[in-house]
Amino acid sequence: MLIIREMHVRALDTRVSNAVLGMPYRSAPFQDVTGWFSWLGMRYRRFYAEENLDQLRTILHSSGFNHHRTLPTWIGVKVVSMFLFPVIALLLAKLSGRALADVVIFTLMGVVVGIMGPRLILSVMKRRFDAAIRQGTPDMIDLLVVCSEAGMGMEGGLGRVAEEMKPSNPAMAWVLHRLLEDLRMLPNRIDAFDNLAATSEGLRRFGTMISQSLQYGTPLSQALRSIAVDLRRERMTKLEERAHKLGAKLTIPMVLFLLPAMFVIMGGSPILHLVRSFASFGK
Secondary structure (H helix, E strand, O other), X not given: OHHHXXXXXXXXXXXXXXXXXOOOOOOOOOOOHHHHHHHHHHHHHHHOOHHHHHHHHHHHHHOOOOHHHHHHHHHHHHHHHHXXXXXXXXXXXXXOOOOHHHHHHHHHHHHHHHHHHHHHHHXXXXXXXXXXXXXXXXXXXXXXXXXXXXXXXXXXXXXXXXXXXXXXXXXXXHHHXXXXXXXXXXXXXXXXXXXXXXXXXXHHHHHHHHHHHHHHOOOHHHHHHHHHHHHXXXXXXXXXXXXXXXXXXXXXXXXXXXXHHHHHHHHHHHHHHHHHHHHHHHO
16 A cells, blocks of 8 residues: 555656646656656755755756756766666676776776766756857847847747747757746846846846846847847957967977978988998998
């Protein structure tokens, strides 16, 4: 009876969490892999401090994920990787006939990979998301200016821009859809744009400028134009900085690869001639 009661309680918790978070209904957490990881993460999240959970929510949100849905799944993946990779490393070391010291080293390497691997993957995804946002922000602002001049409202313009940018920049489309949800749910629009500014570095200036425009009543199209001009100038400045650093970065490859080949080509023939001359003198 206790086992049946636990199964009913587990199924009820899963249904309630899925309904609250907007996730599709699943009859049991073990029905698919994602549901199983989410169930495992819900069980093990109590071992995380609240500060660590807040940091994980911020990182997941900045990586383009809905942290309400993906936080338990990410915790479940990390828990599985912490145990899976050391076991795989231990089995590989045993099957290959390694010595005991090598087995211990392989197991420790598996532990490190299991602990650090999910965080490194999430960091890479966050950098890619930030790069996509920085690249698409000026185009998004230009499209918003066009929508604003055409007489569309804020929500209508954001929705149209999100649909237009979905094929070319899915990350920006996702951010705009999240902004629309916040604008419809939050009582104050300034809070929605403040949340947008906290999503990515590329959107911080945009969110701050729009919040000030709504607070002080300045024209929206004028604020958008100034943001677009500043962002494009900033992008050109960064490209120029990278171009100036290119010469210094090419110095080491030239010294290591080009100069030895040039010395061999230029000095090879005289050296061979000297060797032949000394050989003829010896005879």
